[in-house]
Amino acid sequence: MKYVLSLLIVLSAAAVATAGYRETFEKEFLSKPWAGGPIVEKSACIECHTSDMMKASFRGIPDEWQGSWHALNEVSCHDCHGGDPKDPSMAMSHVRGFVGKPNxxxxxxxxxxxxxxxMKNYLESGHGRALKATRKGPxxxxxxxxxxxxxxxxxxxxxxxxxxxxxxxRAKTMKQALFLTEKRMGEIGKELNELRGEGIFVGDEEKTLFSTQAEFRALFHTVDVSLVKKSTDEFTKRLDGIEKNVRKTSAELRIxxxxxxxxxxxxxxxxxxxxMLARTYKDKD
Ligand code: HEC
Ligand code: HEC
Ligand code: HEC
Ligand code: HEC
Ligand code: HEC
Structure with a gap:
């Protein structure tokens, strides 16, 4: 009986811990290559562009790229410029899709x-139209x-x-129009991070926040201040929805x-x- 009871205690503790374990497992193993860490293939582009033969003004480019968000997400030279990173002699051939430096x-x-x-929002914006008409837009x-x-x-x-x-x-009024929604998205992101840190599964809310954020940031590229202001109510409603779920999850966690x-x-x-009872009986024997 004593054994069964201690087992129960251990099991009830284990049930609380599994949620965290499963999350960690998914994060550590299922979403990454089995070798652990990103697989970095040799790129002919980087080898040649860092060699002493390369002209000095270009030689720093691979280093700069290495510290970028694109590098972290494995978007490399050929993903932007085209070409063949596996074949040094044909790497910059147009036959292999090389497009070089864009105008x-x-x-x-x-x-x-x-x-x-x-791109779509940008091309329709004052900036995009000015770029195409006179090359004056950024x-x-x-x-x-x-x-x-x-x-x-x-x-x-x-x-x-x-x-x-x-x-x-005009830049300042745009920044003011974006500020509150950006701040709110940052705060919800932080709450989700904390819950994830506790081993709570919040993948669905994270996905919704990510897509809401992407849509809102795409909206900036219209550089249309009145459109941003008009859309703010709708974004606020969507963020309210995510926050409600986050609150519910936190409350459940506490209970x-x-x-x-x-x-x-x-x-x-x-x-x-x-x-104690067992000992009492033993004492009696
Ligand atoms: C064997 C060496 C070598 C390899 C491999 C190589 N490059 Fe280059 N690359 C060069 C040289 C040399 C230049 C010209 C530098 C100059 O203007 O003097 C150049 C120029 C460029 C330019 C500028 C071209 C322009 O239109 O102005 C880009 C972009 C570029 N390389 C990208 C790449 C990419 C992407 C790859 C891989 C798919 C690659 N390179 C592979 C040697 C190489
Ligand atoms: C996110 C897309 C992107 C990636 C990734 C990228 N490039 Fe570029 N690259 C550009 C753009 C845009 C330009 C033209 C604007 C500029 O010069 O900054 C350019 C210009 C260049 C030029 C010409 C620079 C000049 O001053 O004429 C070279 C050379 C080059 N890239 C090489 C590389 C190499 C090598 C890599 C990989 C280490 C790489 N690029 C990765 C977007 C990219
Ligand atoms: C081959 C596809 C590809 C090309 C081409 C490309 N990107 Fe990206 N970009 C990505 C991916 C993948 C990410 C990482 C995922 C994310 O953050 O959205 C990213 C992320 C970004 C981010 C950071 C987004 C964030 O979360 O804050 C910026 C800014 C960006 N790219 C700008 C550019 C610019 C400017 C160019 C052209 C010079 C460019 N990208 C070309 C694929 C690309
Ligand atoms: C390379 C030049 C250039 C830079 C840099 C630039 N702009 Fe512009 N901007 C323009 C041009 C050109 C227009 C459209 C013509 C006009 O209205 O003057 C414009 C228009 C605008 C408009 C009004 C759009 C409309 O439809 O009424 C806003 C808002 C704006 N820019 C915001 C910004 C912000 C924010 C930045 C900095 C992140 C910025 N701009 C940087 C050139 C630039
Ligand atoms: C006038 C300056 C300006 C120009 C031009 C511009 N961007 Fe942006 N971009 C921004 C700013 C500012 C943000 C952040 C907006 C925010 O946080 O609400 C942003 C955000 C982004 C993001 C992040 C989106 C996310 O989901 O986090 C990407 C990717 C991006 N821009 C790509 C591009 C590409 C591609 C182009 C050209 C078609 C471009 N930008 C042109 C200023 C600019």
């Missing part, structure tokens, strides 16, 4: 083969850079960059924790009583 006004399509929604690289691209945020909207072509006034603490307490008490 200033062709950059949106160059990036837009992957960032489709953003292209993607003007604001994001090309090889050292980092994760985007509203900090990109700053006086130094945005006053290169016009007053800061579950209290209940398992209560169970452990009861079982421990029982174990002590049974132990």
């Amino acid at each position: 200033y006004e062709d950059v949106p399509e160059f990036c837009g083969k992957c960032h489709i929604g953003i 292209n993607c690289v003007t604001c994001h850079g090309s090889h050292g691209i980092q994760r985007a945020s509203i900090d990109i909207i700053n006086e130094q960059l945005c006053t290169r072509c016009h007053s800061y006034e 579950r924790r209290n209940f398992s603490a209560f169970l452990t307490f009861v079982f421990a008490g029982l174990a002590i009583i049974v132990g």
Whole structure:
């Protein structure tokens, strides 16, 4: 009997821990290659472009790329420039799809083969139309850079960059229009991170937040302040929905924790009583 009771205690503790274990397992093993860590294949582009033969002004490019968000997500030279990274002699052949360096006004399509929604909004915007008509609008690289691209945020909207072509006034009203929604998305992201850290599965909410965020940031590229303001209500509603689920999950977690603490307490008490009773009977024998 004593054995059964201690087993029960162990099992009730294990049930609480499994959620965390499963999450960790999925994160550590199922989403990554089995060798552990990203598989970095040799790229002829990088080998040759870092060699001493390369002209000095180009030689730093692979290093700059190495520190970028694209490198972390395994978007490499040939994913943007085309060509064949496995065959040094044919690497930059047009036959292998090499497109080289894009012209200033062709950059949106160059990036837009992957960032489709953003390109669409951008091309219809004042910026996109000015780029195509007179090459006076900023292209993607003007604001994001090309090889050292980092994760985007509203900090990109700053006086130094945005006053290169016009007053800061219109940039500032745009930044103000984005601010509250961006702040809220950041806060919900933080709450989700904390829950994940506790071993709670929040994948569905994370996915919804990610797609909401992507849609909102694509909206910026219209540079249409009144459209951003008009859409803010709808985004607020969607974020309310995610937050409601997050709150519910947190509350459930608290109840579950209290209940398992209560169970452990009861079982421990029982174990002590049974132990004492058993000894009492033994003493009598
Ligand atoms: C064997 C060496 C070698 C390999 C391999 C190589 N490159 Fe190059 N690359 C060069 C040289 C040399 C230049 C010209 C530099 C100059 O202008 O003097 C160049 C230029 C470029 C340019 C600028 C071209 C332009 O239109 O101005 C790009 C972009 C580029 N390489 C990308 C790549 C990519 C992507 C790969 C892999 C698919 C690659 N390279 C593989 C040697 C190489
Ligand atoms: C995210 C897409 C992207 C990736 C990844 C990328 N490039 Fe580029 N690259 C560009 C763009 C856009 C330009 C043109 C604008 C500029 O010069 O900044 C460019 C320009 C260049 C040039 C010409 C620079 C000049 O001053 O004329 C070279 C050379 C080059 N890239 C090589 C590489 C190599 C090598 C890699 C891999 C280590 C790489 N690129 C990865 C987007 C990319
Ligand atoms: C081959 C596909 C591809 C091309 C071409 C490409 N990207 Fe990306 N980009 C990605 C992927 C994949 C990610 C990482 C996933 C994510 O963060 O959305 C990313 C992420 C980004 C981010 C960070 C997004 C964030 O989460 O904050 C920016 C900014 C960006 N790219 C800009 C550019 C620009 C500018 C160009 C052109 C010079 C470009 N990309 C070309 C695939 C591409
Ligand atoms: C390379 C030049 C250039 C840079 C840099 C630039 N803009 Fe613009 N911007 C333009 C041009 C050109 C227009 C359209 C013509 C006009 O209205 O003057 C424009 C228009 C705008 C508009 C009004 C759009 C409309 O439909 O009414 C906003 C808002 C704007 N820019 C915001 C920004 C922000 C924010 C930044 C900095 C992140 C920025 N711009 C950086 C050139 C630039
Ligand atoms: C006038 C400056 C400007 C130009 C031009 C511009 N962007 Fe952005 N981009 C931004 C800013 C600012 C943000 C962040 C908006 C936010 O946080 O709400 C952003 C966000 C992004 C993101 C992140 C989206 C996400 O889901 O997190 C990507 C990817 C991106 N831009 C790609 C591009 C591409 C591709 C182009 C060209 C077609 C482009 N940008 C042109 C300023 C610019």
